[in-house]
Amino acid sequence: MTTILEKKVRVLDLSMGWAGPLLGMLLAEMGAEVIKIEDTQFFDWWRGSISMGPPEMQPIERASTFNTVNRGKIGVTLDLNNPRGIDLVKRLAATADILLENYSPGIMKRFGLDWDVLHSINPRLIMISMPSFGYGGPETNARGYGNTVEAMAGVTGLTRYHDAEQPYTLSNALGDPVSGLTGTFGVLAALHERERTGKGQWIELAQVEGAIELMAGPIVEYQLSGQEPRAQGNRNRAYAPHGIYRCAGDGAWIAVAAPTDEQWRALAAALGIDHLAEDSRFSDAARRKANEDALDAELNRAMSTMAIEDVLDRLKTAGLYAAPVNSAAAVLADPQITDRGYFVAVDRAVVGTHLYPGVVARFSHTPLKGDEPAPLLGEHNGDVFRGMLGMTDTEIAELEAAGVIGTAPRQYSKAS
């Protein structure tokens, strides 16, 4: 089967971490030729630190996260603090369709690679910049990563238990995947527009603004009610039961919700606690909500002696909202996820074969591809500089000798 882009679109990926690299990977899934550019000293920080193991262990090739979001890319190194490195980026940009970066505002300009320069080299180029808080505004230079972006979008402030003050960050650094996905939509929209106009353009995505989209509900609620939305924890503001309950055994938690009287009675029957359905504390929706602490205690008592598989079975049969609170191991073994073959096995040098999240959108005719490994540092220097820029082996060796390219990490100098 053919891919969507069939290598007809070339992407320069200067990004690091999760957000930008995810964007590049999603383009690679479509069959774009994605060239990831790193520096041998300031390599993608998601590779981790060389202090994490001796050189022969190649610690920066063992980062699960880096190896996940850079799949399907071609990896080259270039010293961006060296004019010769910048010159090579420009030569590649002249042949590219898309360039993506998520440096802090001002860095690309310092490199001499800001939009005006790149646009004059290649008017068809689409460039996306993904600063944390945007170009312009009093906080333009503030630093943010996925978790702090998530906080500034208002997510963290609402992630609290219903009965406690402490806020928590989510487990997936939400700002990062949301920015990567939103950015991908933007780049593809610009590519679509370019098919019509022939012109490239610069796209700016402030990561925090992409994340605030997902908080539109509370944002509007605040305006309509005049009050701060309250963190609900595992509860639902409108009804009970709605929570996370303990089943027998270690770490066996189940999520259960029963919005209507009918579902509540079905839940009580399924758990063999029918008498509670008629209990005056729980007999209608308002009373269940008013007596939610007691209700949750009863449900915990009932389920704590039952195996989670048994509870899930009964609740599923009764047509109720119920799900296991899946750990990592449980997600990988989830019957629905495995039945659809969602995870994909990829063999990667240094670390071997693991399962990685596969493609989400299943296309009937032009399937996406997620089964090629992430590149080693500088792995494809030869292919790119020889194959795409027509350089000779001598020239490449000379670049390597001058430290412009390389395949080994250089020591981070504390003085720099």
Next chain:
Amino acid sequence: MRYRALSDIRVIDLTHFIAGPYATKLLADYGAEVIKVEPPWGEGGRKIGPFRANGEPSRDRGGLFAFLNTNKLGITLDLRDRPGRDALLRLLGDADLMVENFAPGTLAKLGIAPSELMARFPRLSIISISNFGQDGPDRDGILNDLTLYARGGWTYPVGEPNREPLTPPGSLAQYIGGLYAAIAAMQAMLARKIGTASGQHIDISLLEAAVATMIYETVTFQYAGVVRERAGRRFAVGPFLIVTLKCRDGYAGLQCVTDKQFEGLCDLMGRPEMARDQRFATALQRMVNNDALLEIVAAFFLKHDRGWLYREGQRRAIPLVPIPSIGEVLEWEQTKARGFFETIDDPELGRIRIPGAPLRLTSHRPEPSRPAPRLGEHNQEILGNRLGIDAAEIARMSAGTDSVARTL
């Protein structure tokens, strides 16, 4: 705001609630013509709050609907009736995309299975968003935010180790599904334009979209052989300090990962020598001695205001932020200076500020958004003027349009 990048794309939108409408909102905000097709009694998303306090619940829509459906045209069709289906088929004749999030099998039961539609309209791509995907043992299962987060792996690692896991707020994972669907829509268009494909069917599972963001769990688990457990206020225990910390006047979020950031943090605390302390000097040592490090940093934060910590942290290029309330997000000088929130004049809710279009395209200047359509607002424009259905027939087809009381 409304851009024009996708002005040559026509979308028939059969979606309801959150994931599907967010996908088609992105298409509409960036210029596609999106015709939202609802049953005459309105899609369920109209009944989701928030509503105005102390007021009558808005009859036509709540606040989330007003956000999720900007820049769309709204018509009503009862797809259980022949005239409704006929009108849909005529609209599909001109369409590039159809997006739907009915339970799997619903379209087939209505006599408009995706395979038949694609055979009839070769240029048309159909995106189906569903809870679990179009196949598999749980294909027909029900799902809400609570169970989606739980099963997708989002809930297990959040919260205190010694109590129940904590569910993330809102409907974040559903939006992730919507983002994947919006991307798929563009991919389908490009497959036709740059590639050589005709229309095709695209199957998106909300569960898989949620799991896609769980790479720390699923992949790191395989590399390390260790299940990620709840780490309390810490994001995780690792070679970093990613943590929400109590300050004198609220909470701050700290993300200290690199050597340089750690040096900056030590300097901020007035203890520059700590960066060379044998317990913390390298990433590996900071992982091994994470508890001791956290104790020192937490004690320092507790004695200072979050605004001061923010300024001093940022001065040293450390990702450190004051954790804002929703009101503070809305009134944040940064989004104000950038004109991010857009004020719309919603026909039911009045003037409200909604998150604006996050991708700033530079090919042209955006225009103000059109508010979400009232139920059946564009029946005359689309069914009458475009399809030539006469007024009496439209009235007959949309009988019951005023009652937002049922769901399909």
